[in-house]
Amino acid sequence: MSNGWYQLALASICPDIPGFVRPRMGLQSITQTRLKTAGYPSRTPYSTTLWEPSHLSEDMFTEWAKTYGDIYSLKMASGTAVVISSPKLLRECMDVNGGITSDRPDIHAAKLLWDDKELVLTRYGPMWKNMRRAAHDILSRDACMKHLPIQHAEAVKLMYDFLERPKQFYTHVYRYAASVVYSVVWGIHCPEFNDSFIQDYVATIGIADEIMRPGGIPPVDIFPVLKYIPERWAPWKTLCKQAHTMQRKPYLDLLGICIDRVKRGKRTDCFIEYLLDHQDQYSLDDELTAYLGGSLIQAGSYTTAVYLRFFVACIAAYPDVLRRAQAEIDGVVGTDRMPGLDDLENLPYLRAVINEVHRFRPIMPTAVPHASTVDVRVGEYLIPKGSMIFMNTWGINHNEEYFDNPDSFDPERYLRSQFGTKSGIDTTGFRNDFVFGAGRRICPGSLLASNSIALNAMYMVWAFDFTPTKNPDSGDLNPISLTPMTDGIVLVPQPFECEIHPRSTAKAELIRKEYAAAKDMFDIFEYRTSVDH
Numbered sequence: 239m240s241n242g243w244y245q246l247a248l249a250s251i252c253p254d255i256p257g258f259v260r261p262r263m264g265l266q267s268i269t270q271t272r273l274k275t276a277g278y279p280s281r282t283p284y285s286t287t288l289w290e291p292s293h294l295s296e297d298m299f300t301e302w303a304k305t306y307g308d309i310y311s312l313k314m315a316s317g318t319a320v321v322i323s324s325p326k327l328l329r330e331c332m333d334v335n336g337g338i339t340s341d342r343p344d345i346h347a348a349k350l351l352w353d354d355k356e357l358v359l360t361r362y363g364p365m366w367k368n369m370r371r372a373a374h375d376i377l378s379r380d381a382c383m384k385h386l387p388i389q390h391a392e393a394v395k396l397m398y399d400f401l402e403r404p405k406q407f408y409t410h411v412y413r414y415a416a417s418v419v420y421s422v423v424w425g426i427h428c429p430e431f432n433d434s435f436i437q438d439y440v441a442t443i444g445i446a447d448e449i450m451r452p453g454g455i456p457p458v459d460i461f462p463v464l465k466y467i468p469e470r471w472a473p474w475k476t477l478c479k480q481a482h483t484m485q486r487k488p489y490l491d492l493l494g495i496c497i498d499r500v501k502r503g504k505r506t507d508c509f510i511e512y513l514l515d516h517q518d519q520y521s522l523d524d525e526l527t528a529y530l531g532g533s534l535i536q537a538g539s540y541t542t543a544v545y546l547r548f549f550v551a552c553i554a555a556y557p558d559v560l561r562r563a564q565a566e567i568d569g570v571v572g573t574d575r576m577p578g579l580d581d582l583e584n585l586p587y588l589r590a591v592i593n594e595v596h597r598f599r600p601i602m603p604t605a606v607p608h609a610s611t612v613d614v615r616v617g618e619y620l621i622p623k624g625s626m627i628f629m630n631t632w633g634i635n636h637n638e639e640y641f642d643n644p645d646s647f648d649p650e651r652y653l654r655s656q657f658g659t660k661s662g663i664d665t666t667g668f669r670n671d672f673v674f675g676a677g678r679r680i681c682p683g684s685l686l687a688s689n690s691i692a693l694n695a696m697y698m699v700w701a702f703d704f705t706p707t708k709n710p711d712s713g714d715l716n717p718i719s720l721t722p723m724t725d726g727i728v729l730v731p732q733p734f735e736c737e738i739h740p741r742s743t744a745k746a747e748l749i750r751k752e753y754a755a756a757k758d759m760f761d762i763f764e765y766r767t768s769v770d771h
């Protein structure tokens with residue numbers, strides 16, 4: 239998913255400051271009461287600087303929620319952004335009113351880059367519905383059952399990579415996540431992080447970021463007249479055209495590879511091969527088929543990898559948590575076999591750790607903004623037509639009215655209550671998967687992602703010890719910072735190192751054996767690299 243999109247949205251609040259955004263008098267005002275259905279009361283400009291460049295955007299939304307409540311609006315030139323920080327209001331806005339709150343904001347740069355064909359950012363309408371329907375068919379519960387052998391083989395490879403080259407665990411998890419989506423969607427296995435398919439994708443994200451970052455192009459969404467400046471005086475338009483070509487080409491190349499494979503009779507049973515056979519059923523031509531496949535890689539690779547990095551950071555930083563999860567899994571699985579997804583139901587503590595990592599460090603802290611297509615009533619408020627609607631996942635997850643010590647990493651909270659919440663609170667609208675968004679735009683890949691997360695969490699905890707590295711001079715452990723950083727729309731851990739060692743030679747041997755068997759699965763798919771998988 240493009241990192242720069244969210245910054246662009248914020249940049250449009252305050253277009254002239256590169257990097258992060260600082261609300262200032264005159265450019266922005268903030269009101270809560272203006273949303274009341276009684277009418278739109280006059281603005282109450284908020285003049286204090288709430289936002290310093292070093293702060294995170296979700297912090298800003300959350301600070302404002304403490305002052306202005308669970309729903310408030312930001313005025314951005316002639317537009318409105320609404321921030322929702324309560325599960326109850328979210329349900330009403332996104333689920334009950336899903337038919338009218340499932341659009342995306344009209345972002346000019348997104349149109350220039352992806353022709354409005356990128357599933358995550360495309361506007362709500364027939365084309366989105368067709369793409370979404372097709373995506374559902376490959377990501378549904380039944381379809382995900384069929385993907386499990388691929389996820390198992392890739393996760394075994396990840397464990398093997400941890401054994402062989404533990405220091406590169408950061409890129410190993412990225413490879414894992416990308417290779418799962420490439421295999422399922424395009425019939426392509428990626429044996430290494432430096433695989434050209436992964437690198438092509440990483441490069442396209444880089445270009446999009448350059449354009450979508452604040453100041454990357456002039457603030458056309460605030461001053462639409464800028465769109466009409468002729469290209470010879472607006473070099474950014476040429477840049478966007480070039481970037482558009484560079485985005486589109488890898489998608490079409492992938493489609494070409496798939497079409498060629500089908501012609502050669504070498505089908506892999508992947509999603510795009512299926513779509514090529516059923517394009518009429520989904521009203522998707524070649525171009526949209528290619529964009530859909532590309533969107534799934536964009537949306538599904540980095541996100542899953544970032545969660546796994548946070549998971550490793552948390553278990554390495556909290557040895558007691560890791561030890562307890564290891565004791566639990568040893569009791570259920572033993573040492574003679576690797577865990578399987580069926581074991582998860584007998585691992586309540588590990589499930590609690592997985593949930594707590596999502597709560598503690600939600601990798602999409604404000605999801606992807608929705609937009610309203612008409613005026614929407616939510617409780618006693620009215621969200622005007624065309625508003626951008628942010629879901630403040632971070633604010634919900636770190637609200638001390640809902641959670642005891644919300645800033646502490648404490649998996650046990652999920653053993654005490656279903657949603658990890660304090661006892662006695664109203665849990666209407668609560669879920670454990672806020673990080674996947676809400677309503678009709680909710681992440682269609684959540685089950686694929688959750689299966690990846692569960693498999694890898696079980697394999698890691700069963701097979702390995704994770705510890706902070708030691709300072710060679712003092713012998714002290716180097717602390718692992720869990721203070722997150724933003725990477726555009728995604729919240730990522732600060733780069734960290736940790737020691738990864740197998741817990742026993744028997745477990746290491748079992749991983750090597752499973753890895754040898756997993757190669758049969760990889761041989762079903764295409765791959766291109768000189769490196770042995």
Ligand code: HEM
Nearest residue numbers: 358537538541542602605606674675676679680681683687
């Ligand atoms: C831990 C991993 C993941 C997280 C946290 C995550 C989170 C999200 C969020 C917050 C959204 C926006 C939802 C909204 O607008 O309300 C989203 C959208 C989306 N995600 Fe995921 N996602 C993950 C993995 C995946 C995977 C594995 C895939 C598919 C292979 C995927 C495909 C998509 C697509 C296609 C959309 C756009 C849906 C639309 O706009 O209709 N995601 N994801």
